[in-house]
Amino acid sequence: MTGVHLLDRVIGSDYPSFTTAAEIRAFEQVPYTERIAAQSTYDAIRLGAAVNPDAPAIQFLPNADPADIPLVITYRDLIGRVTQAANMFHALGVGPNDVISFMLPLLPEAFITLFGAEAAGIANPVNPLLEPHQIAEILNAARTKVLVALGPLPGTDIWQKVEKVRGSLPHLKAIVQVHGGGGDPANGIYAFNDLITPQPADHLVSGRQISADDTAAYFHTGGTTGTPKLVRHSHGNQVYQAWGVNLLLKAKPGATLLFGMPLFHVGGSLTQTLPTLSAGGCLVVLSPSGWRNPAAVRNIWGLVERFRTETLSSVPTVLAATLAIPQGTADVSSLRYAAGGGSAIPVAVGQAIQDKLKLPVVEVYGMTETSSIHTMAYPDQPIRLGSVGLPLPYARVRIVKLDVNGAYERDCAPDEIGVVIMAGPGVFSGYLDDAHNKGAFIDGHWVNSGDLGRLDADGFLWITGRAKDLVIRGGHNIDPAPIEEILFQHPAVGFAAVVGQPDSYAGELPVGYVQLKPGASVQPGELEDWVRTRTPERAAVPVQIIPVDPMPLTGVGKVFKPQLRWDAATRVFTGVxxxxxxxxxxxxxxxxxxxxxxxxxxxxxxxxxxxxxxxxxxxxxxxxxxxxxxxxxxxx
Structure with a gap:
């Protein structure tokens, strides 16, 4: 492999320039299928490992402290352990169509499990912070055959949740326990290290030849409440994400990334982990809790100095928090840019990063259904703060008008707001449950984002709002529908709606609106308490519930939520x-x-x-x- 981009067979010793639309279109004249050098995530990591097998792939910091002595995993160790994990799952009866779900913090075993599962079957990373009934719904929807989970350890309740749900999982054949005990083989519980150690590290025992069309993973989406939607990713979808990110950010072996995003989020597993490992870079893992560990932000500049990080990359709330940390005497000259996604970066935060840190801000946009990033600000072009940039090469974006039934009417003119739809090698083929695919695609293969936006005359995408109802709180999706159902159950409530209100830190917070039945009344705080006691997801409980009369409705009798969002924003800004x-x-x-x-x-x-x-x-x-x-x- 002589090119600088390990996943591209065509690029030679220098990355191409993308300063103009003409250069991007010229690059695309070579079909993507002729460029890509890896058919699977397993192939992609092997390419990264081949550059320097003795280089560090992961440096794990137990306390997110620059003074930590890191646990170092070399590329030789990583690819060997991923291979062993795949063989371990194969020995447990996993085939290409079987699902390995896992509930793990950011331990080295989590990365090994993710890619070992994809090499043996289908990985299903699950948010361990969810409530047991939500976890059970996801595991059953995926038809989980093997579950990998953190064992009983102080400070975590993951194992307690496993014990609560395991009896309701009819497809489950084995549980693999990471730390916390030696397992209980008689009851189908096995210790991770006991199972993985005897497996060969130099080849896949199954002999599997993974194709780009094979399913790699299911990622749950659709909000932290409500029926889980499982997004089906092919290996080709995921490899494209790594290929595109490395192409535009000009990734090179040896580059380090401060890593703290969860692996159940595509931004963590696909936008940061897979590109870094397939390029021969190094993930500096900021403790098992990642960015949720307060020390990670508090120590940010010392970590940058120690590991000579080139990218400051996370969700907007983390980027904003770093601005409040004094740099002191830390040398942060290694930083080349800041990057963020998951929710919109406030223009003022982007401007502050540019002014204070002297870094360009690479804002990205995508969704689980596009395998994460679909558009981004190109570092080769001037940054337009507030825009989420241009589509990755070979990806496409259209802005369209849909009728009241969600059917296509027409494409929008430049700068006309409409629904954002997307196509390209990263776009998924559909949800696992076909019932969720209704309305998911326009014209067959263009995924309906549910977001509103516009394309300017130069093709830059600007997100202007949401056509769908999800509230995005700190990068996490909250589905209003289950909360509205709880409100409807209150005997005094006639109409109910939940929308997002602006928040300077989290981006949005859920707020409820109700129209009471004629003659009905409620006490202050009564409805908030009603929801709180019936909602297991604390983040989804509305911060306040506001009576309105009448509830704004559309011409067909549906709640007109934009009016409520405007009202909520007006109230917040009036308070500020x-x-x-x-x-x-x-x-x-x-x-x-x-x-x-x-x-x-x-x-x-x-x-x-x-x-x-x-x-x-x-x-x-x-x-x-x-x-x-x-x-x-x-x-x-």
Missing amino acids: LSQLTDRGIDCSVKVGPHGSHGSLATVTLRNVPTEAREAVENEVHTLLAPFVLRHEVVHA
């Missing part, structure tokens, strides 16, 4: 600007639709003396800067 009104400044805010931004907050200042206007306007901009929602200031 109370710092001005408390000082006697006549100030009001109204959020409503906008042709380019989707929604816009208009702040009206009245009777402000001319000489004070600039100072007051700057104060408004400072107060509202942390929010994703755009705003403008006018004088009356």
Whole structure:
């Protein structure tokens, strides 16, 4: 392998330039199928390992502290252990169509399990923070044959959840326990190390030849509440993600990445882990809790200095938190760019990163159904803050108008807002349960994102809102429907709706609206308590529930949720600007639709003396800067 891009057979000693649309189209003249050098994730990691088998693939920091002595796993060790894991699963009866689910924190065994499972069968990473009944629904939907889980250890309840759900899993044949005990083989529980150690590390015992069309994994999506949707990824889908990310970020062997995202999230497993390992880079794992460990952010600049990290990459809440950490004397000159996704990066946060850290901000956009990133800001081109960039090479984006039944009507003109649909090598073939595929695709193979956006004249994508109802809280999806059902069960509630209200830290928080039945009344806090006691997912409980009369409805009688989102945003911004009104400044805010931004907050200042206007306007901009929602200031 002589090229700089290990997954591309055509690229030679230098990465191509993508400064213009013409250069991108010229690059695409070679069919993607002729470029790709790996058919499977197993092949991709083998390519990365072949560059320097003795180089570190993973450095695990137990406390996310620069002073930690890391546990180092070389590439020779990694590919050997992944091979052993695949053979372990094969010995447990797993075939290419069988599912290995796992519930693990960010331990080395989690990475080995993910790719070993994909080499033997189908991996199903599961969020261990979910409630037991939610976990059981996912495991049953996947028809889990083998479950890998963290054993009973202090400070974690993963094993307790396993014990609660195992009796309700009819397809389960074996549980593999990572740490916490020696297993109980008589009851189908086996110790990870006992099973993996005897397996050969130099070949797949099954003799399996994995094709790009084989299913690699199921990732659950559709919100932290509600019936789980299992997204079916092929090996080709996942390898494309690694190929595209490495291509645009010009990945090279030896580069380090501070890693703290969960593997049950495609951003962690596919956008960060697989590209790094297939390029011969090194994952510096920030403790079992990753970015959820407060020490990870607190020590960020010391970690950058020690490991000479080139990328500051995570969800927007983490990026924003790092800005509050003093750099001190830390040498962070190794950083080349910051990158974020999962939810929108507030323009002010992006601007602060550019101003304070002097780094370009590479914002990305995608979804589980596109194997994570589908568009991104190209580092070779000027950054347009607020835009999520251009499609990856060979990927496509369209903006379309759909009718009330979700059927295609027409494509939108440049800068006209419509529904974002996507196609390309990363787009999945459908959900595991065919019932979930209704409305998922437009024209057969264009996935319906459920997001609203526009394409400018240069093809840059701008996300302006959501056509679907999910609330995105700190990068996690919350499905409003189950919460609305709980509200409907209250005897006083006639109409109920849950939407997202802006939040300066989490991006959005769930807020409820209800129209009470005629003559009905409720006590303050009654509905919030009603939901809280009936909802296992704490993050989904509305931060407040607001009575409205009448509930805004569409022409066909459905709740018009954009009006509620505007109302929620107006309430939040009015509260934030109370710092001005408390000082006697006549100030009001109204959020409503906008042709380019989707929604816009208009702040009206009245009777402000001319000489004070600039100072007051700057104060408004400072107060509202942390929010994703755009705003403008006018004088009356």
